[in-house]
Amino acid sequence: MDYIEKKHSNYYKTIFALFSGSFVSFMILYSMQTLIPIFSMQFEVTPAVASLALSVTTGFLAVTMLITSIVSDSTGRKKMMTWALVISSILCILSAFSANFSSLLVIRAIQGIALAGFPGIAMTYVSEEFHPKTLGVVMGIYVSGTTVGGLSGRLITGALTDWLSWQAALGVIGGISVLLSVLFWILLPEDVHSNRSKYTLTKIVPSLLHNLKDRKLLGLYTISFVLMGGFVTVYNYISFVLMAPPYFLSQTLIGLVFLIYLVGTFSSTFMGRVSDHFGKPKTLPVTILIMLLGALLTLSSNIWLILLALAVFTFGFFGSHSIASSLVGQLATNYKSQAASLYLLCYYLGSSVIGTSGGVIWEHYEWYGIVITICGLILIALLMVTWIVLQLRREEKGRGGRVDPNEQGA
Template sequence: MEYIKRGTSAFKNTNLALFAGGFSTFAILWGTQPLLPEIAREFDVSPAISSLSQSSTTIALAISLLIAGSLSDVYGRKSVMTFSLLASSILAICTGFATGFHTLVAGRILQGITLAGLPAVAMAYLGEEIEAKSLGMAMGLYISGNSIGGMSGRIISGVLTDYFSWHFALMGVGIISLLSSIIFMTLLPTSKHFKPQTFKLKSLAGSLFSQFKVPGLTFLFTIGFLLMGGFVSLYNYIGFELIAPPYSLSQTVVGFIFIVYIVGTFSSTWMGMLADQYGKKRILPLSLVIMLAGVVTTLHPNLLIKIIGISVFTYGFFAGHSIASSWVGRLAVHDKAQASALYLSAYYAGSSIGGTVSGSFYHQWNWPGVVWMIVLLSLISIGISMRLGRRKLPGTI
């Protein structure tokens, strides 16, 4: 059976379906992030505590990813992704009815569990179904759907909160995600290279641990952890910075700050193609340096320069994530869904830990504290990526 090639209708349908699925997943996942100042105000909690409405979802997602990837090895890629999207959209609508902080967090934890299906399986699906020379572009397009979903979820929830309430905002994101899920179900081709396996807990655990023995994968898992820890730290607390004086921006305007995600849509695809052409070991460190330069620029007090810094940071982040995640698919020698799930589990664990810990940095040192924490994470990532590039690994040129 042939693999899906660039330029074919199957390639277009696959990319559009996964774009819609990524949009739905990440609109739900990040829909509460711009609402953290509003949640902190309504429930009278600190910025760090309010971030639990976001980090509780990502830590539940990080854990569930390990199970979802393995379930897809048994029940199939498309079926697990479809269930994930539909269940998450319905839960998102229900979460809008939460009347207490604990109820909100509980609902967000459930969403983290159900959201795991698509991100745990999508990269494995692409790795199995797309031809190798088209994989970088396909992965970039999928991640661009993630970036647009994350951007749109944040903007939509910010605007709806200003005009109605954060309850209405979460319900609105859920309804839009449900429509995207239907597009996914309709367009995604059925797997042709998937071979179902029998679920055995003992062999599953052994297989998971064996992934850490594959040369290079542990480095990529660590990079994912550090990348996302820095990324979420910036976006969790930039809202607090911009709503306060001297900027005093409204919730709607702060929500529209996330439109800089558009550069992530471009960079994930463009830098993915450059990595296919010039090698991941060259383009990955470059992406991380761009990310570092961007976060340092946000220290400038001028609002326009600060936004430019956020844009540059976002460009580098999505480029780095696109390259690192596609590299996982190339290095994994067995159970690719498990390898992808481990990468994303580390990635979202970084989100939960970094996003909450950086709240203490913000409380102690305001915005510069968050920036210098991200600088440290970025420098460590650059060092690891350069060490990874010196190794002779599959998919490395």
């Protein structure tokens, strides 16, 4: 099969297109995160309610992805992703004209539905169109695009909210997103390895159940849920810590804190390459333990140590996500797009459910309560890695000790 690899003429063009798409999707998605304290004050709502500006989008995105993954099997991956980026970019501009918090939440909910046509489809596109030997690196570059996009959204909203208003910030982000969405459409090659087929309801349920019955994939879905939930919770509420005494950081400086996301840009690509060499089940627990160390270090009262802790935590998270997401494509035997969408369903549900629940913990137990919760979630992830390794060994034993070539890199 003619996979895209380094010697292929479209290799770098395709990677740049995917990077641009992931950049746009995460810039739009997480542009609200630095605004949560602002919404809490301006609209006179609790931090948990204010966090719905992010959580309602990730929640609708998570559920809708199950549908878009199936639709893309008949419409094509590129067409689905392009429409997702263009529509969500236009909605970002419209959100700048929200009259109140309720109307903002309605637009953000629709935006989540529109964005659902990108992340899971992009993961499937990578696993289908690129050579398996480059899968870890390419998925790492794709994930790095999400970190840069998320970082840019937070920096732009932080700075422009201080200088102008949050409405102006969202308008600028929407305009940039429209331009990059057009560039994505121009540069990305059509998908040639996807199995084009029309799905009926009788086919949808079996395709989902097939992946839900796979114990290894269930472990990865759980890891996705708890780690993303923990990661978003940290960044949702660290702003409240840093804006309060004794730090008193401004909205612009809070935005600059998200420069730490550049650590994730590096770790997603770096750990993707390391996992290709040493094996994914061996490297995944290492990145999760790095997250645990970072979470514990945030308990320091020294602001520089807190920032270092966030960097360590971010390195571990994006390394984990890069490895786990590429492992889904490797371990899914059939219905790969549905497998990727179920992974991201849990990923964004974790962001939505745990991210908002963290507001309740913050209100009652403040930062110590947040850290204890995060550590508990990380321990669950480590248990799931052990579960996956045991399942792989059991399958290897069942084959008489012969290692499946598709899992050798795992």
